[in-house]
Amino acid sequence: MKKLWGGRFEMESEAWVDEFGASISFDQNLAEEDLLGSIAHVKMLGKTGIISEADMNDILGGLGQLMMELKDGKLEFKTELEDIHLNLEKLLHDRIGPVAGKLHTARSRNDQVATDMHLYLKKTVNEVLLGINQFRHVLAEKAEEHVETIMPGYTHLQHAQPISFAHHLLAYYEMLSRDVERFSESLSRIDSSPLGSAALSGTTFPVDRFYSAELLGFSKVYENSLDAVSDRDFILEFLSNASILMMHLSRLAEEMILWTSHEFHFIELSDAFSTGSSIMPQKKNPDMAELIRGKTGRVYGHLFSLLTILKGLPLAYNKDLQEDKEGMFDTAETILKSLSIFSGMIETMTVHKSVMEEATQKDFSNATELADYLAGKGIPFREAHEIVGKLVLDCTKKGCYLQDIPLAEYQAVSQLIEADIYDALSSKQAVLKRNSYGGTGFEQIKQALGRIKASF
Numbered sequence: 001m002k003k004l005w006g007g008r009f010e011m012e013s014e015a016w017v018d019e020f021g022a023s024i025s026f027d028q029n030l031a032e033e034d035l036l037g038s039i040a041h042v043k044m045l046g047k048t049g050i051i052s053e054a055d056m057n058d059i060l061g062g063l064g065q066l067m068m069e070l071k072d073g074k075l076e077f078k079t080e081l082e083d084i085h086l087n088l089e090k091l092l093h094d095r096i097g098p099v100a101g102k103l104h105t106a107r108s109r110n111d112q113v114a115t116d117m118h119l120y121l122k123k124t125v126n127e128v129l130l131g132i133n134q135f136r137h138v139l140a141e142k143a144e145e146h147v148e149t150i151m152p153g154y155t156h157l158q159h160a161q162p163i164s165f166a167h168h169l170l171a172y173y174e175m176l177s178r179d180v181e182r183f184s185e186s187l188s189r190i191d192s193s194p195l196g197s198a199a200l201s202g203t204t205f206p207v208d209r210f211y212s213a214e215l216l217g218f219s220k221v222y223e224n225s226l227d228a229v230s231d232r233d234f235i236l237e238f239l240s241n242a243s244i245l246m247m248h249l250s251r252l253a254e255e256m257i258l259w260t261s262h263e264f265h266f267i268e269l270s271d272a273f274s275t276g277s278s279i280m281p282q283k284k285n286p287d288m289a290e291l292i293r294g295k296t297g298r299v300y301g302h303l304f305s306l307l308t309i310l311k312g313l314p315l316a317y318n319k320d321l322q323e324d325k326e327g328m329f330d331t332a333e334t335i336l337k338s339l340s341i342f343s344g345m346i347e348t349m350t351v352h353k354s355v356m357e358e359a360t361q362k363d364f365s366n367a368t369e370l371a372d373y374l375a376g377k378g379i380p381f382r383e384a385h386e387i388v389g390k391l392v393l394d395c396t397k398k399g400c401y402l403q404d405i406p407l408a409e410y411q412a413v414s415q416l417i418e419a420d421i422y423d424a425l426s427s428k429q430a431v432l433k434r435n436s437y438g439g440t441g442f443e444q445i446k447q448a449l450g451r452i453k454a455s456f
Contacts, residue, residue, distance in 0.1 A: 024077045026326045027084045031075070033119040034084050035067050037112060037195060040215035042103055044196075050205050051102050059103050062096035084116075085109050106207050108199035110229040110317040115195040117328070119216065121238055122190050124332045125183050131339035132183070132245070133456075136176050138343045140452050143169040147445050150427050151266065151356040152365055159363040162427035165356060167440040169346075170448055175248040182241045189237065193218035194228035200316035201225055230316040232306065232324050239303040242331045243296075249338055250296040253289040256345070260286045265355050270348035273341065288345060292338045299334055302327030360427035364392050366402055373424045377416040387413060 039060065046056030066088060069075050077087040086109075093100040143166035153163035193216060196202075196209035202225045209221045222228035259266035269286055277283035305327055309320050360366075367388050374384035388402075391413065395401055403425045410417040423429055435441035438448075 106205035197225035197228035
């Protein structure tokens with residue numbers, strides 16, 4: 001098949017070489033964006049008089065036909081035509097004849113593909129924001145159900161202090177809120193049109209870049225044509241934001257995997273988000289959570305891949321940049337599906353409240369309460385800390401807990417300790433009293449949920 005750029009060449013490349021250089025297998029994901037960019041470009045060519053109104057209308061008619069065929073799944077793309085741009089140009093030529101060749105006036109595949117990716121990511125980031133906000137809604141709703149569900153809080157994966165399960169869930173809500181901020185802020189940099197920059201230096205034709213940008217819904221245009229065709233910062237930022245988002249999801253996935261284990265038994269996932277074993281009949285595996293945890297590394301890889309591709313590239317366009325798309329597409333699909341799955345997992349999971357609370361009874365997570373109690377009686381906190389540490393050591397040797405120590409033994413340590421110590425040592429009181437702003441106290445959580453509801 002004759003190449004659309006073949007005038008300079010005397011030899012045809014071999015099929016396997018064409019296959020190696022082709023990107024149509026993945027950049028066909030940009031077909032709709034490419035057609036939208038072409039529609040805006042040809043309207044601009046007509047408005048500025050670069051082509052006649054009749055030619056503009058012929059081309060617009062052909063592009064409209066291709067858009068309908070694309071949405072009906074009727075377009076077929078060929079490897080020998082390399083990429084989505086040349087495939088669509090050839091299909092347009094088949095529909096309307098030689099006038100299709102005027103579409104590429106004052107345009108290069110360099111600014112064409114950059115425009116496509118800006119359009120794609122603008123759409124995708126808005127979809128991601130919808131997905132994150134849906135998941136935030138689910139977390140807030142689940143938290144509202146479990147304000148007074150007590151669980152161990154951990155540091156170093158050791159029992160630290162009792163907390164509300166709602167407080168734990170809302171920590172992830174806050175992480176996701178920062179993700180929303182990052183993706184939202186990135187839109188201002190995605191929302192810029194490279195179209196009209198041509199190959200690298202602009203064009204001799206009197207193009208109106210602001211008009212085509214307006215048609216495509218961009219708020220601004222790139223100020224420098226070299227930068228316009230070589231910039232991939234907006235994709236790097238998307239991959240970076242996606243990596244942080246996946247890290248947050250992976251942390252929660254890891255906790256849910258632990259919580260579903262026989263040793264924890266804090267939660268049970270719905271059958272819809274679990275799988276079994278081919279040999280062990282009793283198994284119910286949290287595979288979806290494990291897959292999200294695993295796919296996090298995949299998204300990280302796409303970020304580091306593009307950083308590595310870009311680090312040594314001279315201006316402007318280089319074929320290396322063909323490698324910027326597969327990771328972008330895969331990342332978009334991964335994070336959108338992960339958010340949807342996580343929303344379903346959290347919404348349908350069963351929380352074993354009694355198991356969670358019992359886990360705070362047979363431990364020393366109330367040790368800080370005793371130290372605070374003594375400090376409240378006037379004992380310097382460092383001295384109180386040492387007293388409690390010795391009591392914990394004594395309890396571990398005897399096989400009991402702080403709430404099991406008789407009042408007489410407590411008063412032998414300090415006459416300041418009274419019968420109300422046992423109330424102070426209860427896990428519910430420990431949570432209830434932590435009423436500092438942003439703390440795990442029930443009233444603080446209710447206030448946080450009120451702020452969340454007001455923000456939606």
